[in-house]
Amino acid sequence: MSLELDLYTRMARIRAFERKVQALFKRGTLPGFVHLYIGQEAVAVGACSVLNDDDRITSTHRGHGHLIAKGADVNRMMAELLGREDGYCKGKGGSMHIVDYTLGILGANGIVGGGIPIATGSGLSDRVLGRNTVTVCFFGDGASNQGVLLEALNLSAIWNLPVIYLCENNHYTEWMPTETITAGRISDRAAPFGVPGETIDGNDVLAVREAVAAAVERARSGQGPSLIEADTYRHLAHNEGEEAFSGTYRTAEEIDSWIQRDPLVAFREHLVSNGASTDDLDEIDRQEEDRVEAGLRFAEASSLPDSAEALSDLYARTEAA
Numbered sequence: 450m451s452l453e454l455d456l457y458t459r460m461a462r463i464r465a466f467e468r469k470v471q472a473l474f475k476r477g478t479l480p481g482f483v484h485l486y487i488g489q490e491a492v493a494v495g496a497c498s499v500l501n502d503d504d505r506i507t508s509t510h511r512g513h514g515h516l517i518a519k520g521a522d523v524n525r526m527m528a529e530l531l532g533r534e535d536g537y538c539k540g541k542g543g544s545m546h547i548v549d550y551t552l553g554i555l556g557a558n559g560i561v562g563g564g565i566p567i568a569t570g571s572g573l574s575d576r577v578l579g580r581n582t583v584t585v586c587f588f589g590d591g592a593s594n595q596g597v598l599l600e601a602l603n604l605s606a607i608w609n610l611p612v613i614y615l616c617e618n619n620h621y622t623e624w625m626p627t628e629t630i631t632a633g634r635i636s637d638r639a640a641p642f643g644v645p646g647e648t649i650d651g652n653d654v655l656a657v658r659e660a661v662a663a664a665v666e667r668a669r670s671g672q673g674p675s676l677i678e679a680d681t682y683r684h685l686a687h688n689e690g691e692e693a694f695s696g697t698y699r700t701a702e703e704i705d706s707w708i709q710r711d712p713l714v715a716f717r718e719h720l721v722s723n724g725a726s727t728d729d730l731d732e733i734d735r736q737e738e739d740r741v742e743a744g745l746r747f748a749e750a751s752s753l754p755d756s757a758e759a760l761s762d763l764y765a766r767t768e769a770a
């Protein structure tokens with residue numbers, strides 16, 4: 450499959466997964482909170498498309514897209530969301546705790562900004578162990594107001610760490626317009642540390658790929674960290690079910706204007722104008738929907754964890770214990 454069709458396939462997989470999770474939540478069969486990624490697929494897919502299996506990412510509370518883009522198994526993800534024992538955390542973690550070290554996924558994270566120091570530590574481990582891998586740190590515009598970002602940029606800069614800090618600016622921090630709580634441009638926060646910073650179109654998967662490729666290249670060749678701010682938008686709620694308490698905080702016109710710039714539709718148009726057939730793209734959409742449907746069947750066939758296992762895997766055992 451060509452590189453571009455592979456990018457489209459990953460984006461379609463995320464879209465299909467999120468649509469299915471949304472339907473499950475509406476039906477009341479999904480325990481816990483979910484934050485869906487629809488509208489932001491180009492960021493995760495563009496960024497992860499330039500990483501190798503042994504490169505690492507840190508993710509967020511809105512993490513399904515990052516994990517799928519880095520190669521996570523939708524069966525085990527779906528099982529985790531449904532609290533089943535074949536899930537990534539044996540059903541005990543749910544959406545915001547999915548981890549797969551074998552794929553370099555250092556974890557989704559319910560703590561806003563929580564991935565930033567983890568990614569920085571991951572970069573430090575590359576330096577200490579003399580490895581040539583890199584880490585991409587996904588975080589939101591809301592997380593950019595956590596002090597830890599500035600501490601991380603400082604340490605990464607002085608230690609020349611191979612970390613790409615990738616802010617997905619979807620313009621909202623929960624129900625708050627981010628511009629009302631954020632001074633200046635997020636990408637400008639790199640400059641005082643001598644770190645390259647740029648703002649890019651996060652709805653253009655090829656633009657994301659190009660920017661992250663350049664940052665990865667710099668990181669691998671020992672030139673240290675970068676900060677990239679990807680301009681994007683979430684089409685859906687902050688979390689599914691928010692209408693029960695959030696009130697109205699975005700206009701229909703605003704949401705619509707971003708749906709007009711849907712990253713999947715835009716990329717589809719690009720592919721068709723470069724010779725792809727709509728039938729082939731429809732077939733990819735169908736295959737990814739089938740893949741997610743099979744993931745749901747896998748999850749439903751998996752048992753709920755045994756209550757006797759409630760405390761296992763939760764605590765590290767030390768010598769003294």
Ligand SMILES: Cc1ncc(C[n+]2csc(CCOP(=O)(O)OP(=O)(O)O)c2C)c(N)n1
Nearest residue numbers: 511559560561589590591592619621622623
């Ligand atoms: C340390 C911390 N503070 C507050 C919260 C509650 N909270 C969850 S998501 C969120 C907004 C995050 O906004 P952003 O980083 O822009 O990510 P987005 O939801 O837009 O993807 C907040 C404040 C939290 N989970 N962790």
Ligand SMILES: [Mg+2]
Nearest residue numbers: 589590619621
């Ligand atoms: Mg945000």
